[in-house]
Amino acid sequence: MLFFVVMKFIHYTNCPICNSSNIDAVSESKDETVSKKLFQVWECNACSVRFTQDIPKADDIDAYYKSDAYISHSDTSKGFINKLYHLARSYTLGLKKRLVQKNSSKRNGNLLDVGAGTGAFAACMKKAGWHVTALEPDETARINAGKAHNIVLQPSENLFKLEPDSFDVITLWHVLEHVHDLHEYLNAFHNLLNKGGSLIIAVPNYTSYDATVYSGAWAAYDVPRHLYHFSPKSMKHLLHQHGFKVKSYKPMWFDSFYISLLSEKYLTGKNRPLKAFLTGFISNLYALRETHECSSIIYIAKK
Secondary structure, X not given: OOOOOOOOEEOOOOOOOOOOOOEEEEEXXXXXXXXXXXXXXXXXXXXXXXXXXXXXXOOOHHHHHOOOOOHHHHOOOOOHHHHHHHHHHHHHHHHHHHHHHHHHOOOOOEEEEEOOOOOHHHHHHHHOOOEEEEEOOOHXXXXXXXXXXXXXXXXXXXXXXXXXXXXXXXXXXXXXXHOOOHHHXXXXXXXXXXXXXXXXXXXXXXOOHHHHHHHHHOHHHOOOOOOEEOOHHHHHHHHHHOOOEEEEEXXXXXXXXXXXXXXXXXXXXXXXXXXXXXHHHHHHHHHHHOHHHOOEEEEEEEO
């Protein structure tokens, strides 16, 4: 696919999380999904967040999501890796539902799911008796959600039109790393959660073992769609900035295997499931000792 699109880019001279000027380039990563372009990944030496440098502006980045291979929007099950993704998702939907119920102490309530993709989780929670508001920026994903799950997703800009103190739980499953208006979103979440409400955020962890093994080929960098690359330290700093306190950390055990499968292909050009499984397994062994080392982490926060 040829990629001749004139775009405007954002070049950071200060950290997008803590505004420190103490930032440096640390690696390069390739957009394997659409453009095949290389992007630099930088790190803040103050809060430890990493971020993709020279990202497309919000009005332009949509072009980087236009691929049938981008499973979060297309819901494709073509190919070995995508089939595994769907099998794992069927199981993890139940885990996520129980996590929401446990941390909200509610069997049902008001849930806001931000970045709902094709609506699988939102539909699961609706079926469980929750009143669900689900937001998704991509029109194709919203259409696919209607077809696959008979659920209506709203455009993401509706976030700022919702009633304050109206949600028991807000969830973002691998979404926060995509959000240009990061600080505005977190301010909105604080405003929208009711007293005692829970903010549940899942993001990849670049300090994990599998991230170290694959370096710039680590699939969870997913440049330029992933604007930020979080460590536990940087997530704690960001949430504290916006009036949240992290109450607990939960591992996402399947992510190490899925990300390692993709990363092996990016690194070698071949599907190497045994090597990927071994890397994912070792990564999870580290995470058994310390959740902060998991390939992806769920942060459960209260305001």
